[in-house]
Amino acid sequence: MNPELAIECHQLTRKFADVTAVNGLDLHIPKQTIYGFLGPNGSGKSTAIRMLCGLLLPTSGEVNVLGHQVPQQAEQLKKHIGYMTQAFSLYSDLTVKENLRFMAQVYGLSGKTQNRRIDEALSVYHLQGLQNRFPSNMSGGERQRLALATATLHDPKLLFLDEPTSAVDPQSRRDFWESLFDLVAEGVTILVSTHYMDEAERCHDLAILDHGVKVADGSPSDLMASMEAWVVQVEDSDVLKLKPHLASLPDVISVSHIGLHLRILVNKSIAQPVAYIQQQTGFLDTDVQVREVAPSMEDVFVVATQKRKQEHDR
Amino acid sequence: MMSLRRLFAVMRKEVWQLKRDRLTVGMILGIPIMQVLLFGYAINTDIRHIPAAVVDYANTQLSHNLVTDMEASQVVRIYARVGEEKELEDRLRTGEVSIGIVIPEDFERRIQDDSRAAAQLLVDGSDPIVLGAAQQLTAMQQHQSSQKSASSGKLFEVRNYYNPERRSAVNTLPGLIGVILTMTMVIFTAISLVRERERGNLELLINTPITSNELMIGKILPYILIGFIQVSLVLFLGFMIFDVPIQGLVVDVYIITLVFVSANLSLGILFSTLAKSQFQALQMAIFVMLPSILLSGFMFPFNAMPTLAQWIAEILPMTHFVRLIRGVMLRGAGLGELLPELLVLMAFTFITLVLAIKRFHKRLD
Numbered sequence: 001m002n003p004e005l006a007i008e009c010h011q012l013t014r015k016f017a018d019v020t021a022v023n024g025l026d027l028h029i030p031k032q033t034i035y036g037f038l039g040p041n042g043s044g045k046s047t048a049i050r051m052l053c054g055l056l057l058p059t060s061g062e063v064n065v066l067g068h069q070v071p072q073q074a075e076q077l078k079k080h081i082g083y084m085t086q087a088f089s090l091y092s093d094l095t096v097k098e099n100l101r102f103m104a105q106v107y108g109l110s111g112k113t114q115n116r117r118i119d120e121a122l123s124v125y126h127l128q129g130l131q132n133r134f135p136s137n138m139s140g141g142e143r144q145r146l147a148l149a150t151a152t153l154h155d156p157k158l159l160f161l162d163e164p165t166s167a168v169d170p171q172s173r174r175d176f177w178e179s180l181f182d183l184v185a186e187g188v189t190i191l192v193s194t195h196y197m198d199e200a201e202r203c204h205d206l207a208i209l210d211h212g213v214k215v216a217d218g219s220p221s222d223l224m225a226s227m228e229a230w231v232v233q234v235e236d237s238d239v240l241k242l243k244p245h246l247a248s249l250p251d252v253i254s255v256s257h258i259g260l261h262l263r264i265l266v267n268k269s270i271a272q273p274v275a276y277i278q279q280q281t282g283f284l285d286t287d288v289q290v291r292e293v294a295p296s297m298e299d300v301f302v303v304a305t306q307k308r309k310q311e312h313d314r
Numbered sequence: 315m316m317s318l319r320r321l322f323a324v325m326r327k328e329v330w331q332l333k334r335d336r337l338t339v340g341m342i343l344g345i346p347i348m349q350v351l352l353f354g355y356a357i358n359t360d361i362r363h364i365p366a367a368v369v370d371y372a373n374t375q376l377s378h379n380l381v382t383d384m385e386a387s388q389v390v391r392i393y394a395r396v397g398e399e400k401e402l403e404d405r406l407r408t409g410e411v412s413i414g415i416v417i418p419e420d421f422e423r424r425i426q427d428d429s430r431a432a433a434q435l436l437v438d439g440s441d442p443i444v445l446g447a448a449q450q451l452t453a454m455q456q457h458q459s460s461q462k463s464a465s466s467g468k469l470f471e472v473r474n475y476y477n478p479e480r481r482s483a484v485n486t487l488p489g490l491i492g493v494i495l496t497m498t499m500v501i502f503t504a505i506s507l508v509r510e511r512e513r514g515n516l517e518l519l520i521n522t523p524i525t526s527n528e529l530m531i532g533k534i535l536p537y538i539l540i541g542f543i544q545v546s547l548v549l550f551l552g553f554m555i556f557d558v559p560i561q562g563l564v565v566d567v568y569i570i571t572l573v574f575v576s577a578n579l580s581l582g583i584l585f586s587t588l589a590k591s592q593f594q595a596l597q598m599a600i601f602v603m604l605p606s607i608l609l610s611g612f613m614f615p616f617n618a619m620p621t622l623a624q625w626i627a628e629i630l631p632m633t634h635f636v637r638l639i640r641g642v643m644l645r646g647a648g649l650g651e652l653l654p655e656l657l658v659l660m661a662f663t664f665i666t667l668v669l670a671i672k673r674f675h676k677r678l679d
């Protein structure tokens with residue numbers, strides 16, 4: 001295994017009775033980066049993370065995490081990784097402090113280190129005022145800070161975060177991501193799953209998953225630059241009439257309605273996308289404004305998942 | 315393999331959680347109190363006050379004495395005196411009375427004659443308890459007829475023979491400790507792991523360096539203390555309210571309890587690794603509880619059961635506990651004499667615990 005990589009896996013596959021939750025996944029995640037899994041519900045993000053931790057056995061494929069073969073050497077790996085489950089999984093009938101104390105002991109920290117790390121965690125994640133509260137009556141953001149605090153108590157080299165911000169407002173989400181970058185600066189590698197585009201854009205690298213298959217990967221800017229589609233924006237008072245017509249064209253990948261305009265993804269095979277759309281809107285009396293715009297992460301996501309669907313349909 | 319720090323962490327966590335679980339704390343104290351009072355007062359296994367009717371064809375001083383004696387024994391209560399046997403049968407059939415006493419005209423003569431029964435009992439055999447009571451009554455008559463002197467008043471000896479209240483509580487209480495411990499201990503641990511799975515805690519926990527041993531044993535140990543609290547409570551109540559003594563050594567009672575509680579907790583934790591939900595875990599606990607109460611010798615004599623039932627009973631920890639605790643508390647036996655039973659319980663604990671640890675994987679599938 002390449003020592004620069006935190007996670008390496010090859011043709012990782014997991015089948016449940018009738019679904020293939022993860023299908024032939026290849027990953028090469030460098031150390032000290034934030035790697036994202038972007039994908040819709042049921043795309044296999046959690047299943048992939050669980051296999052990388054050794055919590056689920058792969059149906060086939062090879063996994064190496066921090067130099068340990070998984071699942072064979074999963075036990076040696078445990079003390080070097082932190083895990084934030086998708087659903088809150090700390091004890092709701094233990095206080096914040098008790099939860100931290102319990103996890104610190106379970107990770108085998110010595111008495112002195114325990115106290116130091118718990119104090120640090122309380123201050124870094126702004127939990128001092130909540131020490132004696134029970135998670136069952138804390139807000140989503142507070143619970144999430146507690147979960148991250150416990151996941152990092154033992155100074156793990158690698159963090160798995162499964163949709164950590166799903167119950168959190170935008171400001172808390174920004175703060176949360178600031179903490180993640182602080183951790184990376186300290187040398188931690190982070191694998192985070194999400195279905196928020198803005199979060200995906202913050203990752204160093206990401207993989208787009210769809211029905212268990214990795215349909216695209218790379219850095220957000222590369223993904224946007226190399227996207228296999230044009231983005232064309234149409235402004236008109238009559239967009240509602242245009243939408244069904246445009247959506248039915250074979251070279252239009254998708255049409256979405258954003259505010260007063262339509263955002264259209266057109267196949268790269270069309271040489272002059274603006275002219276093409278103008279031509280298609282010729283039947284309207286009014287003057288239609290058409291222009292090409294820069295792709296967003298969401299466009300990348302739509303193109304990647306549509307491409308797979310088309311291949312699947314064929 | 316075993317880190318003391320992690321073991322203590324699990325134990326401490328269990329205690330923290332237990333402290334805040336009012337229902338469980340209520341169960342720990344409530345079940346022993348309720349059971350002791352129920353079995354001590356309400357469910358009296360002594361046979362008393364069975365409704366009866368008499369037809370007295372003899373109508374002599376002696377026959378009157380017999381009826382009075384029977385009532386004095388408290389086994390029966392005479393509800394009616396009727397004119398003829400036919401009427402007795404009617405009342406039996408309607409269920410108004412369960413025993414009919416027929417005293418023939420030649421009662422005085424029959425009582426001097428050993429070869430013939432002096433009087434007749436008509437019994438509602440559909441109720442086994444009544445049948446048992448009737449047998450007690452015939453014993454009383456034989457006893458009386460063997461005295462040969464009918465008017466000597468020796469009939470009153472019967473009263474001692476049926477000394478009602480005391481025997482029941484003394485015999486029941488030691489076994490009752492077993493019922494209480496089976497009920498509570500198996501359930502506590504049976505639920506504990508499944509609950510963590512249902513609440514999602516387990517997914518986090520199995521992603522830490524904790525080992526199966528630490529988790530299982532850490533979950534069992536705190537409850538041993540709870541078992542001791544329950545036993546002390548039962549012994550205290552038994553002694554204060556029902557005068558139940560401990561003939562043997564108190565320390566022996568606690569040693570037996572320690573081994574028996576461990577057996578139940580291990581069984582519970584094994585169930586916890588098998589069950590998919592808390593409800594299933596409860597079902598498994600009940601599946602053990604019923605035969606434990608019925609087959610262990612607590613309710614019915616062990617030797618009277620069919621062989622198959624005896625074999626099943628031998629597997630249940632409760633059977634061995636009943637023998638041990640009765641031996642120590644009632645007969646004053648020492649642990650040395652009861653060693654085989656104790657060893658069986660230890661083996662049971664060891665096997666179930668090893669099975670549980672082997673069955674538990676730090677995985678989700």
Ligand SMILES: Nc1ncnc2c1ncn2[C@@H]1O[C@H](COP(=O)(O)OP(=O)(O)OP(=O)(O)O)[C@@H](O)[C@H]1O
Pocket residue numbers: 016017019020021039040041042043044045046047048086
């Ligand atoms: N234990 C299981 N048994 C059977 N099927 C499962 C199991 N776990 C996951 N699946 C299936 O595998 C697929 C992928 O599920 P997974 O939870 O990995 O998706 P996800 O990307 O994490 O979704 P979400 O965003 O909703 O969390 C789904 O179709 C799901 O139904």
Ligand SMILES: [Mg+2]
Pocket residue numbers: 045046047086162163
């Ligand atoms: Mg998921």
